Amino acid sequence: MINKQEQHSFQSETKQLLHLMINSLYSNKEIFIRELISNASDAIDKMKFKFLSNENLKKQHRNMYIRISLDKKKNTIVISDNGIGMTKQEIIKNLGTIANSGTKSFLQSLEKENKKNSQLIGKFGVGFYSSFMVSEKVIVKTRHAEESxxxxGIMWESDGKGKYTLTSIKKKEYGTDIELYLKKKExxxxENWKICNIIKKYSDHISIPIEIQExxxxxxIFSWxxxxxxxxxxxxxxxxxxxDQYINFYKHITQDINDPIIWSHNKIEGTQEYTILIYIPSKSNLNIWNRDQKNGLKLYIKKIYIMDDADQFLPNYLRFIKGILDTNDLPLNISREILQxxxxxxxxxxxxxxxxLKLIKQLTKNEKKYKIFWKEFGLILKEGIAEDxxxxxxxxxxxxxxxxxxNCIEQNLSLNQYITNMSQNQKKIYFLTSDSYATAYTSPHLEIFKxxxxxxxxxxxRIDEWMMNYLTEFKGKKFQSINKIDDDLNQIINIKPQINQKxxxxxELLIxxxxxxxxxxxTVQFSYRLIDTPAILLVEKDTMSTQMSxxxxxxxxxxxxxKYILEINPNHKLIQKIADIKNDETINIWINILFEEALLSERGSLDNPNDFIKKINTILLNS
Known part of the structure; x- marks a missing residue:
């Protein structure tokens, strides 16, 4: 309970968002109806869930509704619901700060765009704050269902200019009423017809009756x-x-600005009875790498809402999937712990x-769309090689x-395509892991392969080295790292030792x-895979790779x-020059430089780069 009127300030990002809405012109202002209806629908879903565990509330159960009343004399719209309502703490959290819906990052990207592109905000799910696009003042009256x-009741009031007030009020029914005092030009x-058209366009799928006062x-007399x-x-x-209905429903459950890239809707009957509607987004969630962030499906049991972000029904590597699962096979009173x-x-x-996985495979048939998918979610999908x-x-x-x-940085080649393109005698799928594409493409390990x-x-x-420890074979073809010893390589490349007359x-140089x-x-040995490089380092088959270390x-x-295997190229002029050196001190320096050059190429760093430079300078001076 609030003893007297309290004044609060908005979070800084919220002020920024409100300033943009109030002081700019947007082409799609009608989305404020969609957003407020969506919030009301969520509140009613949560209320239905409360009925499962609270007998007192269940006894008070009434038909659920979302109601809209228009008053041309007062210039107001009132959107009411008999959902769960809000406590004081929830009001401050929900109406005073930006939720983790990407709004903050959207604002940051908006600042980098030009004025024209700022019209995009009209398509963005900005939730409750979108009401200030059309309102000079907003009042929210609410009472939580568990507040007897x-x-x-609590009244929240603001003109959207940086502050809001909280006041205790008497509210007979639980739920929330949002009163919008429209700007004169809005x-x-x-008009009833306008509101009805907007609701049919965006919210026709809402499972709660949306009623307008007539x-x-x-x-x-008035009626609904x-x-x-x-x-x-x-x-x-x-x-x-x-x-369009599928897309609008996706935006309703995800608050995503972008259309989904593909979706699948199936009703399964038999040993299991469930309906699944899943979507693949076209953009990744900003929190998808945050382990504390919950991802998952909205769970319904026998059409009754149970919980958001039920992550028990998909493995972690598919955490980007959004959608609805409605099953008849689980008890209504199930908890996250029991689900597990x-x-x-x-x-x-x-x-x-x-x-x-079948849906993702279907997406591969559309090359353009799959490129978008892979760019956004490819790294996450790779986790599945070890996880599943x-x-x-x-x-x-x-x-x-x-x-x-x-010959490009884009990842467009499938393993099926690679196998189709394999040379006649090739038995393995060859790969090279590295810190970057540029480092990999210029690696001396590739010389004979090119x-x-x-x-x-x-x-x-970064995930590739870890992934390849689990991906050892595909359709009968084993994977082979080219920076590890490969007994079959000489047969494939068909090169016989051609050491010159020296x-x-x-x-003697090997010794x-x-x-x-x-x-x-x-150990050290001759190499027949090198063309332009004097030496490289390899590891044995079962040894930890450089990238993994x-x-x-x-x-x-x-x-x-x-402990590496050093391979030297006997046909390289530098190796031949070193072989001719008689002075022990000089040849020792050259051998160490040769090794450290190969180590620098393999690891990208040296334990003591200053010592390496000192050796180089000594050789240059002697030359």
Whole structure:
């Protein structure tokens, strides 16, 4: 209860948003109706859920409604609902700050755009604040359903200029009334036909009756007329639903400015009975990498709303999926904890996961749309290779890569395409992991592959090295990292050792290198995969790769030093020059430079770069 009128200030981002709305012109002001209706619908859904656990409220149950009344004399619109209402703390949280719906980031991007593009805000789900686009003052009267004393209602009031007031009021019914005092130039929204058209356009799918007050001039009485169909969209025969209806429903449940890229609507009957309506967004959520942020489906049981963000029905790597699950197989009083351990939940999860992967595969048929999907969600989908072994091959089919033959940074190549393009004697899928595309594409490991026209996948996302530890085979073809020893490579590239006449000197050089670098390398050998590079470093098949060790070190993990295999190119002029050196001190410096150059190329860094520079300077001076 509020003892006297309280004055509060809006959060800074809210002030910024309100300033934009009040002082700019927007082409789509009618969305304020959509937003306020959506909020009212959510409040009623939450009220229905309360009935499941509160017998007292259930006894008071009345027909749920959203009502709109227009008053041309007062220049007001009132939108009322008998939903759950709000407490004082909820009012401050919901009406005084911007929720985590992307509004803040939208504002930041808006600042970078020109005046013309700022019209986009008219399409953005700005929720309650959109009412200030048409109103010079807004009053909210509310009482929470669990507040039994009707004297403990609360009134929120603001002109949208930086402050708002809270006052205790008497409110007979629980729920919320929003009174909009329209600006003089916005009187079009006081016409019944206008409001009815807006609701049919945006909110016809709302499952709560939306009623508008009408006045009978002849009998001098007011009555309520229902505007919408009041049937939950997912319960309607999908053959009768238009694309626009699906899109509007998506925006209603997600508050997303963008259209979904694809959706799937199915009613399943048999051992499991459920209806699923899932969407793939066209833009990723700003909070999708935040582990504390809940992602998941809206859960209904027998058409009764249960909870938002039910993440138990999809694996984490599909957390970008939005939509509705309505099942008949779960009890109404289920909690998140019980859901986690429920066998029916696990069965539903398996079924919905397969349907979702099928939907993504369907999207691959549209190359343009799949490029959008991969750019937004490709990194997240890669997590599924390790997380979902059961569906690993289906997920692998959806992955996209770049390669040396693609010759561009865009990841458009599928594994099926790679296998189709494999050379005749090629038995493995070759790949290289690196910190960046540029580093991968210029790697000396690729020299022989480029010469022999053997394609290599170039993986430069941070998750790739981890993913490839789990993705070991695809359609009978094993994966092979080209910076690891490969016994089959010489057969594929069909190169026989061609050491020149100084082979004796070269063999002596091998011995010398082994002696000088004995504590730094596992062994040294000739390489036949190098063309323009004097030396490279490799690791054995079962040894941790350089890229994986870098990831562990970045995470603060202590790992043992990798003992590399040094391969030298006997046909390179630098190697031949080093082989001719007689002075032990000079050749020792050259051998260390050779090793550290290869190490710099492999790791991208050296433990002691100053010492390396000192060696280079010594050689330059002697030359």
């Amino acid at each position: 004393n009707e004297k403990n 009187t079009i929204f006081l 006045y009978d001039e002849k009998n001098k 007329k229902q505007i919408n169909k009041a049937q939950a969209l997912w319960t309607v025969d999908k053959s009768t639903i238009t694309d 351990e429920n066998n029916i939940t696990n069965q539903l999860k398996k079924s919905i996961t397969k349907r979702t 072994i059961q569906n690993q091959e289906q997920i692998a089919e959806l992955l996209r890569f770049t390669s040396i033959q693609s 010469k022999k026209n053997i394609d290599v996948l170039l993986l430069s996302d 082979s004796k000197k070269m063999n 010398k290198i082994q002696q000088v670098l004995k504590d730094k390398i596992k 870098k990831l562990f070190m970045a995470a603060g993990q202590n790992i043992p030093n990798i």
